[in-house]
Amino acid sequence: MNGGPARIELNEVGPRDGLQIEPNFVATEDKIALVDALSDCGFARIEVTSFTSARAIPALADAEAVMQRIRRRPGVIYTCLVPNLRGMERAFEGGADELNLVMSVSETHNRANLRMTREQSTAQLLAMLERAHQAGVPCNVSLSTAFGCPFEGEVAPAEVERLACLFAGAGAAGITLCDTTGMAYPTQVAQLCDSLAQRLGDALPLTLHLHNTRGMALANALAGWQAGIRRFDGAVGGLGGCPYAPGASGNVNSEELAHMFACMGVETGVALSPLLDVVGALPRLVGRALQNQLLAAGPRLRTHPAPDWLDERFGKSQA
Amino acid sequence: MNGGPARIELNEVGPRDGLQIEPNFVATEDKIALVDALSDCGFARIEVTSFTSARAIPALADAEAVMQRIRRRPGVIYTCLVPNLRGMERAFEGGADELNLVMSVSETHNRANLRMTREQSTAQLLAMLERAHQAGVPCNVSLSTAFGCPFEGEVAPAEVERLACLFAGAGAAGITLCDTTGMAYPTQVAQLCDSLAQRLGDALPLTLHLHNTRGMALANALAGWQAGIRRFDGAVGGLGGCPYAPGASGNVNSEELAHMFACMGVETGVALSPLLDVVGALPRLVGRALQNQLLAAGPRLRTHPAPDWLDERFGKSQA
Numbered sequence: 098m099n100g101g102p103a104r105i106e107l108n109e110v111g112p113r114d115g116l117q118i119e120p121n122f123v124a125t126e127d128k129i130a131l132v133d134a135l136s137d138c139g140f141a142r143i144e145v146t147s148f149t150s151a152r153a154i155p156a157l158a159d160a161e162a163v164m165q166r167i168r169r170r171p172g173v174i175y176t177c178l179v180p181n182l183r184g185m186e187r188a189f190e191g192g193a194d195e196l197n198l199v200m201s202v203s204e205t206h207n208r209a210n211l212r213m214t215r216e217q218s219t220a221q222l223l224a225m226l227e228r229a230h231q232a233g234v235p236c237n238v239s240l241s242t243a244f245g246c247p248f249e250g251e252v253a254p255a256e257v258e259r260l261a262c263l264f265a266g267a268g269a270a271g272i273t274l275c276d277t278t279g280m281a282y283p284t285q286v287a288q289l290c291d292s293l294a295q296r297l298g299d300a301l302p303l304t305l306h307l308h309n310t311r312g313m314a315l316a317n318a319l320a321g322w323q324a325g326i327r328r329f330d331g332a333v334g335g336l337g338g339c340p341y342a343p344g345a346s347g348n349v350n351s352e353e354l355a356h357m358f359a360c361m362g363v364e365t366g367v368a369l370s371p372l373l374d375v376v377g378a379l380p381r382l383v384g385r386a387l388q389n390q391l392l393a394a395g396p397r398l399r400t401h402p403a404p405d406w407l408d409e410r411f412g413k414s415q416a
Numbered sequence: 417m418n419g420g421p422a423r424i425e426l427n428e429v430g431p432r433d434g435l436q437i438e439p440n441f442v443a444t445e446d447k448i449a450l451v452d453a454l455s456d457c458g459f460a461r462i463e464v465t466s467f468t469s470a471r472a473i474p475a476l477a478d479a480e481a482v483m484q485r486i487r488r489r490p491g492v493i494y495t496c497l498v499p500n501l502r503g504m505e506r507a508f509e510g511g512a513d514e515l516n517l518v519m520s521v522s523e524t525h526n527r528a529n530l531r532m533t534r535e536q537s538t539a540q541l542l543a544m545l546e547r548a549h550q551a552g553v554p555c556n557v558s559l560s561t562a563f564g565c566p567f568e569g570e571v572a573p574a575e576v577e578r579l580a581c582l583f584a585g586a587g588a589a590g591i592t593l594c595d596t597t598g599m600a601y602p603t604q605v606a607q608l609c610d611s612l613a614q615r616l617g618d619a620l621p622l623t624l625h626l627h628n629t630r631g632m633a634l635a636n637a638l639a640g641w642q643a644g645i646r647r648f649d650g651a652v653g654g655l656g657g658c659p660y661a662p663g664a665s666g667n668v669n670s671e672e673l674a675h676m677f678a679c680m681g682v683e684t685g686v687a688l689s690p691l692l693d694v695v696g697a698l699p700r701l702v703g704r705a706l707q708n709q710l711l712a713a714g715p716r717l718r719t720h721p722a723p724d725w726l727d728e729r730f731g732k733s734q735a
Contacts, residue, residue, distance in 0.1 A: 098606035098642055099418055205722050208730055248722045280716040282679035283638050287417035310713045312628075312672040313679075315635040319602050323417055342720060344712030353631040360601035360632075393663030394629045397599040401661060403524050403567045411527055 101322035104364040106141035108304065108330045109351055112163075113144040113178055115336025117156050121384040125159040129166050131382060134375050135333065136170040139366040140351075144176045144197060144330075148184035164191035176237070180211070185225055189232055195270070196229060198222050199239040202257050203246035206277070209341055210241065219263070226267045235270035239306065243289070245280025247342035254289050258296055271302045273330065276317065278342035279310025283320035290324035304328035307349040309335065310342075314349035315357050322363070329354055333372065334379045334387055352376055352391050360397060369396060420641035423683040425460035427623065427649045428670055431482075432463040432497055434655025436475050440703040444478040448485050450701060453694050454652065455489040458685040459670075463495045463516060463649075467503035483510035495556070499530070504544055508551055514589070515548060517541050518558040521576050522565035525596070528660055529560065538582070545586045554589035558625065562608070564599030566661035573608050577615055590621045592649065595636065597661035598629025602639035609643035623647035626668040628654065629661075633668035634676050641682070648673055652691065653698045653706055671695055671710050679716060688715060 112132050116123055123131075128146075135143050145167060151158035160177070169175065177193040179185045188196055200218035201207035207215045222238060229236045242249075243257045261272045274289065286305070293303060305321045305328070307314045318329055331351030339345045355367040373392055380387050431451050435442050442450075447465075454462050464486060470477035479496070488494065496512040498504045507515055519537035520526035526534045541557060548555045561568075562576045580591045593608065605624070612622060624640040624647070626633045637648055650670030658664045674686040692711055699706045 098603060098610075098639055100603070205726070208726050209723050212729070214730065245716060247720050250717050250719050279713065282676060282716065284417060284419070284680045291417075309631075309709075311675060311710050311716060312634050312669065313676055315631050316638045316676065319635045319638060320417055341723075342713065344709065344714065346709055346713070350631065356630060357601060357632055357635065361603045390628075390663065390665055391630050394598065394661070394665070395663065397564060397601065397630060398569050400569050401566050404528050404660075407524070407527050410531070411533065 099323055101325060102327045102363070104327070105322065105358060106328045107351060107354060107365050107367050108142040108144065108328060109135050109138075109140040109333060110144040110306070110330045110348060111135070111332035111334065111336045111351065113147050113157065114348060115332045115334075117147060117154050118338055118340065119156055119336070119383045122156060123382060125162050127382055128159065128163050131375070132163070132167045134371070136168060136173050138372045138375065139368050140173060141328070141366065142174040142176050142195070144178060147178035147180070148187040148191065149178070149180045161187065161191055164193065179225070181221060182225055182228060185228060189234060193234065196234055196236045197239055197273070198225055198236055199241060200260070201241040201246070202252050202260060203242045203249045205248035206242045206246050206341070209248065219260075222264065223267050226264065226269060230268050236268070237271040237273055237304070238264040238269040239273040239275050241275045241277045243274040244276045244285060245278070247278045247339070247345070254292065257289060258293060261293055262296055265297050265301050269301070271304060271328070272297070273304040273306050275306040276308050278339045278345040279308035279314070281307065281317050282313055283316050286317045286320040287324045290321050290326055294325055302328055304330060306330040308339070308346060309349050310344065310346045315353060318349065318354060318357070322358075334376045334389060336379070336383075350389075350391065356391060356396060418642055420644060421646045421682070423646070424641065424677060425647045426670060426673060426684050426686050427461040427463065427647060428454050428457075428459040428652060429463040429625070429649045429667060430454070430651035430653065430655045430670065432466050432476065433667060434651045434653075436466060436473050437657055437659065438475060438655070438702045441475060442701060444481050446701055447478065447482050450694070451482070451486045453690070455487060455492050457691045457694065458687050459492065460647070460685065461493040461495050461514070463497065466497035466499070467506040467510065468497070468499045480506065480510055483512065498544070500540060501544055501547060504547060508553060512553065515553055515555045516558055516592070517544055517555055518560060519579070520560040520565070520596075521571050521579060522561045522568045524567040525561045525565050525660070528567065538579075541583065542586050545583065545588060549587050555587070556590040556592060556623070557583040557588045558592040558594050560594045560596045562593040563595045563604060564597070566597045566658070566664070573611065576608060577612060580612055581615055584616050584620050588620070590623060590647070591616070592623040592625050594625040595627050597658045597664040598627035598633070600626065600636050601632055602635050605636045605639040606643045609640050609645055613644055621647055623649060625649040627658075627665060628668050629663065629665045634672060637668065637673060637676070641677075653695045653708060655698070655702075669708075669710065675710060675715060
């Protein structure tokens, strides 16, 4: 098997991408405690919140308060999603280390999700990149539906490349390829990552943002890693989802990403044990039951006592 | 990304490996209907039942009746698990096309699961291989805990290779590497498959039997495919599990395996649509609720109607 980078970065997007669609409002104090706990897990980046209108996303109406009161752990990059120039100014004010801008590669998803044409979104993102450059704040651009659109089906790789190159040329600090509703598959991920890396070069980092809708999230992460990808988004406990694709599951679990790469000896900086503690506290945080296989089973080398009757049957000096 | 074989075989083990631990007894008629429905999905093999003692596994006490009354679809290989020579004679009687023998690579799991030492199991399997050779019925040998043991932790690859070579030399028609409790990870799978293929050569097919306990089943399947593996076990709906590892999930879902390989253009022979029909009927069959992401979300290119308000907002000629 051809291996990938020896060291990668894991970005935690749960506080923004997960909490934004939770049915119960998570108290500001609890959000802050969540981000602080995640800060101690070793993530490279934490997407803390979104500076959007409280009417559009009431769940994140407390963006200012959260950004103001989280504990900033040195070395962690605290990012915020910003939908427009107004949100960008609020994020500067809030002290975001990095911003995340977003548009969809497919026209219908862009219209449904952002209520703009791609042309309008493109113009807006270019204006935002210019403003952020003036302010000296790095901006990552996330391209939704990069591996397929829940309305249109297949998305042309050439269109992903066109947008990625456009924003790279306009000063984006990185590009995230988002598998918004879990339509990506491993050979597709490998091909798109390969061809984009050739177009963009090493200077502009690519991030993979995967969903586990059809069970392929870790297989896609493996394929991306083999193609040289060094940055992966994940959400603690697999929080998140997409309102436009019934049955679409949440983001890939951060803990499953961290666990798989740790098993393979790839350095992520993330410590699994405190992360699983955060996972265990999530049901109380979001006020609903959550199942978590990795939490239930433990890391791969968690062993169990042999049945009592073995000694009796085979004698003490077994195995 | 280095690709694997253009064509692979999927083996369905749900009727045996899944139903054997279901809490509710599945009626004989329903088992037969399940196997018949799976026969129409295009699997290479179906592990129909186990010829074990009714006391040990009451769920499969109707092995004779099931084998007698299933419809044999030409081209499908109907296999049975047999734990000992007595079970083997019953399986011959029942008309099994192929038999599956099993022992664990780790001593403690072998003792707990089979109530024998590995030495005893090895002797028994060699006797069974000899008897099957006389009878002209091919035998596959499944090696449990090949990627880790829930009691002992790491399992030495050299020990897997020793047993695989021993049984290959004694006439086994194939070797299955079982990740009994979901401890395998991709680079480990690739390394073990590579080194075993070198030892055993092309003549003896290797099968991967994966579990999804820690979310890595499809990533491990991808790694195995890249290493040249052409046979994969799966259980419809992810049925199955292991009584000795709390939190261990069932087998990898057959439908997720079939879907991933279909996305990648790898020929499996399995048609997803009738298979998802079988998945949808499972809760009634086993008498308990089952969640299934792929069934809920549909294949990756299942598209959804755009929101109604798009036309109003952007005009009819959108996208």
